[in-house]
Amino acid sequence: MGPEPSSAGTGGHVAESWRLPYGEARPYAEPVRLLEREHPLDVLTERARRAVAGDGSLVLLAGEPGIGKTVLLRAFASALREPPLWGMCDALSTPRPLGPLRDVAVDLGAPLPDLLREGAPQHEVFAAVLAALRDRPRTLIVEDLHWADEATADLVRFLARRIAGTPSLMVVSYRGRGRSGPPARAGPR
Numbered sequence: 673m674g675p676e677p678s679s680a681g682t683g684g685h686v687a688e689s690w691r692l693p694y695g696e697a698r699p700y701a702e703p704v705r706l707l708e709r710e711h712p713l714d715v716l717t718e719r720a721r722r723a724v725a726g727d728g729s730l731v732l733l734a735g736e737p738g739i740g741k742t743v744l745l746r747a748f749a750s751a752l753r754e755p756p757l758w759g760m761c762d763a764l765s766t767p768r769p770l771g772p773l774r775d776v777a778v779d780l781g782a783p784l785p786d787l788l789r790e791g792a793p794q795h796e797v798f799a800a801v802l803a804a805l806r807d808r809p810r811t812l813i814v815e816d817l818h819w820a821d822e823a824t825a826d827l828v829r830f831l832a833r834r835i836a837g838t839p840s841l842m843v844v845s846y847r848g849r850g851r852s853g854p855p856a857r858a859g860p861r
């Protein structure tokens with residue numbers, strides 16, 4: 673069984689997502705030989721290629737726990753010329769404020785680490801992230817959005833409406849069904 677492609681508008685441009693078929697979870701084991709994920713890998717690779725040409729986008733990757741979101745992203749990452757920036761939301765009782773952004777801030781470069789350290793206003797932080805994504809081609813992965821704090825969910829909404837026209841690709845994974853869209857509210861479940 674293969675993944676099902678779908679698309680959803682995000683403020684005027686297209687975000688793609690896949691609803692991975694439920695019921696395929698396997699016990700975790702490394703190394704992994706990725707099976708039956710040619711289509712989503714091809715689409716991710718094509719989106720990365722288009723981003724470098726100035727046609728950036730957001731890709732949503734949805735599926736149930738254990739269905740293979742992380743291994744798919746690792747396979748995609750291993751095929752990229754430059755490693756992606758990889759931010760994680762975690763199953764914490766108190767989610768880190770802008771946790772995934774803190775994971776990648778140093779790689780996004782100045783002034784982001786300072787802005788985060790100083791507790792700069794959110795609009796300044798968001799603008800700096802967008803500037804970094806406009807500056808040169810980057811691939812930004814945000815994993816497990818279902819565990820995001822509210823500021824991270826807002827950051828994803830902010831970037832989703834603006835990433836078109838940048839040379840960057842953002843990929844956001846979350847537990848759920850692709851056609852219902854990403855989680856509307858943040859926080860641990």
Ligand SMILES: Nc1ncnc2c1ncn2[C@@H]1O[C@H](COP(=O)(O)OP(=O)(O)OP(=O)(O)O)[C@@H](O)[C@H]1O
Nearest residue numbers: 698699700701704706707737738739740741742743
């Ligand atoms: N297409 C696949 N080919 C090979 N192994 C797979 C595939 N999909 C999932 N697996 C295996 O299933 C297990 C769980 O995969 P993974 O951790 O990527 O799931 P996940 O969707 O990220 O889950 P979670 O929501 O808990 O983070 C791993 O052992 C992985 O190797």
Ligand SMILES: [Mg+2]
Nearest residue numbers: 741742743815
């Ligand atoms: Mg995972």
